[in-house]
Amino acid sequence: MARTRDPARFEARRGEILEAAAGCFIRRGFHQTGMQEICAAAGMSPGALYRYFDSKESIIEAIAEAEQRENATLLADLAESPDPVAGLEAVVEAVLLAYADPDEGRLAVEVLAEAARNPRVAEGFLRNAAELKAGVVAVLEAGQAEGAIDPGLAAAPAAEVLIALLDGLCGRSILDPEHDPHALLPTLRILIRRFLTAPA
Amino acid sequence: MARTRDPARFEARRGEILEAAAGCFIRRGFHQTGMQEICAAAGMSPGALYRYFDSKESIIEAIAEAEQRENATLLADLAESPDPVAGLEAVVEAVLLAYADPDEGRLAVEVLAEAARNPRVAEGFLRNAAELKAGVVAVLEAGQAEGAIDPGLAAAPAAEVLIALLDGLCGRSILDPEHDPHALLPTLRILIRRFLTAPA
Numbered sequence: 001m002a003r004t005r006d007p008a009r010f011e012a013r014r015g016e017i018l019e020a021a022a023g024c025f026i027r028r029g030f031h032q033t034g035m036q037e038i039c040a041a042a043g044m045s046p047g048a049l050y051r052y053f054d055s056k057e058s059i060i061e062a063i064a065e066a067e068q069r070e071n072a073t074l075l076a077d078l079a080e081s082p083d084p085v086a087g088l089e090a091v092v093e094a095v096l097l098a099y100a101d102p103d104e105g106r107l108a109v110e111v112l113a114e115a116a117r118n119p120r121v122a123e124g125f126l127r128n129a130a131e132l133k134a135g136v137v138a139v140l141e142a143g144q145a146e147g148a149i150d151p152g153l154a155a156a157p158a159a160e161v162l163i164a165l166l167d168g169l170c171g172r173s174i175l176d177p178e179h180d181p182h183a184l185l186p187t188l189r190i191l192i193r194r195f196l197t198a199p200a
Numbered sequence: 201m202a203r204t205r206d207p208a209r210f211e212a213r214r215g216e217i218l219e220a221a222a223g224c225f226i227r228r229g230f231h232q233t234g235m236q237e238i239c240a241a242a243g244m245s246p247g248a249l250y251r252y253f254d255s256k257e258s259i260i261e262a263i264a265e266a267e268q269r270e271n272a273t274l275l276a277d278l279a280e281s282p283d284p285v286a287g288l289e290a291v292v293e294a295v296l297l298a299y300a301d302p303d304e305g306r307l308a309v310e311v312l313a314e315a316a317r318n319p320r321v322a323e324g325f326l327r328n329a330a331e332l333k334a335g336v337v338a339v340l341e342a343g344q345a346e347g348a349i350d351p352g353l354a355a356a357p358a359a360e361v362l363i364a365l366l367d368g369l370c371g372r373s374i375l376d377p378e379h380d381p382h383a384l385l386p387t388l389r390i391l392i393r394r395f396l397t398a399p400a
Contacts, residue, residue, distance in 0.1 A: 029317060032231055106316040113313040116306040116374045117229060129375040157387035160372065160379070165361070167375075168368030172360065174316045175329040175367075179360070187357035194394040 014052050017042045018066070021059045026106045030056065030114045057120055063111060064124025071128055075135035084143035085196050088136075088162065089189050095166050096188070100181045102173040109171060133159050143196070150198035158196070165191075214252050217242045218266070221259045226306045230256065230314045257320055263311060264324025271328055275335035284343030285396050288336075288362065289389050295366050296388070300381045302373040309371060333359050343396070350398035358396070365391075 020042035024033040035056065039049050053059045074091050081087025099105050115122040136159035143149035169188075172179045220241035224233040235256065239249050253259045274291050281287025299305050315322040336359035343349030369388075372379045 027317070029229075029231055029313065031229055102316075106313075109309060109313045109316055112371065112374065113229065113306075113309045116302075116309055117227070126375065126377065133376065153390065154387055157384045160376070160384060161365070161369075161387055161391055164368030164372055165365045166368065167371055168364030168366065169361075171312065171367055172364055174312060175326065176333065176360070177326065184357045184360060187354055187361055190353065191361055191391070191395045194399065195391045199394065199399045 010052075014062070017044070017049060017052050018059065018062055021053075021056075022063065022107050023103075025110050026103050030060065030110055057118075060111065060114065060121050061124055063107075064121075064128060067125070068128050068131070071132045071135070075132070075139075078135070078139045084139050084146075084148050085193055087139070088196070089192050092162075092166060092169075092188055092192060093185055096169050096181045096184065099170040099173060105171050105173045109174065129163075133163060136162060140196075149196045152198060153196065161195075162192070210252075214262070217244070217249060217252050218259065218262055221253075221256075222263065222307050223303075225310050226303050230260065230310055257318075260311065260314065260321050261324055263307075264321075264328060267325070268328050268331070271332045271335070275332070275339075278335070278339045284339050284346075284348050285393055287339070288396070289392050292362075292366060292369075292388055292392060293385055296369050296381045296384065299370040299373060305371050305373045309374065329363075333363060336362060340396075349396045352398060353396065361395075362392070 017038070021033070021038045024037050024041050028037070033056065035046065035049070038056075038059070039046050042049060053062065074094070078084070078087045078091055081090065099108075111121070111125065115125045133156075137155045140149055140153070140155040140158055144151040144153070144155065169181075169184070173181075217238070220243075221233070221238045224237050224241050228237070233256065235246065235249065238256075238259070239246050242249060253262065274294070278284070278287045278291055281290065299308075311321070311325065315325045333356075337355045340349055340353070340355040340358055344351045344353070344355065369381075369384070373381075
């Protein structure tokens with residue numbers, strides 16, 4: 001009889017390790033975290049953990065893969081939205097609320113800082129950023145073709161500016177102890193709608 | 201005769217050390233950088249360097265003080281601008297172009313990651329962020345009082361959204377190898393103007 005893995009259990013255990021590792025990265029930073037610390041946080045022996053991840057880099061690659069899947073979901077929601085402006089508002093709202101937890105912002109900043117120094121870490125996140133930008137450009141261009149978005153806007157810079165806004169919002173919980181995502185939503189909706197639709 | 205310091209020379213030397221330290225933080229990260237490495241990069245002995253900074257924390261505090269002075273200059277320029285919308289456009293333009301150098305973005309992200317973990321490091325940057333937000337709120341409210349900015353906008357969320365946009369723009373050079381700040385400027389001006397002025 002072959003020793004087989006239960007795929008669902010394997011995935012669930014991987015997810016638990018990722019969560020434990022993310023907690024370590026947030027508290028101590030990527031560089032200061034050792035594999036042993038991740039084992040302790042996940043309640044596993046090094047031998048057991050190495051069946052799932054062979055290095056900290058492979059853990060951060062898995063974080064990039066999770067981001068990729070989240071972006072793909074956001075872009076699919078956008079593509080399905082009958083009104084591209086409302087769709088973009090909903091995406092910004094969803095991301096802002098997900099980052100209401102300062103730990104999410106801390107992890108994103110920690111990962112970005114490591115990506116800025118370590119090309120192996122950067123690779124996955126640069127690919128995600130390029131895919132996200134291409135996806136938002138496509139949504140803007142489709143919206144322009146159907147008249148919902150100002151055709152005078154240059155789609156690539158407009159996508160980059162919207163993504164920069166999202167990125168910046170994700171860090172606000174670190175920099176502003178009074179940051180309240182809900183208080184920003186009406187103003188963000190005004191910004192997105194005015195920016196993307198031509199003044200009457 | 202007392203041994204006196206030439207204040208201008210002292211300041212210049214401090215600036216050189218800060219620059220050398222920033223280069224180390226960008227290449228290796230704040231935590232992985234030792235005082236000895238900063239000494240080597242600045243071409244100084246530890247004894248000489250300790251006359252200027254007694255710890256890495258005091259170096260990062262000096263980086264926060266430099267940011268505070270830059271913010272004060274931006275806010276003074278804004279207060280002097282006869283047109284608040286054009287003034288905000290100019291500030292966003294100046295910051296975006298300063299961050300065209302990816303090393304500026306890398307340092308900002310590295311410092312933010314450290315601030316997210318280390319309250320002593322966070323202190324100066326949180327104070328700067330609060331001052332910047334208060335300054336932008338004051339500019340928006342003054343613009344609303346004189347009719348240049350839509351009085352229907354809530355000033356505090358509008359300021360926070362504009363600052364988030366700026367923050368996010370500062371990281372784009374890390375995440376997008378094709379990032380071209382000049383290509384974004386016309387679109388950014390459209391965004392700021394449409395956001396801040398009521399549709400006719």
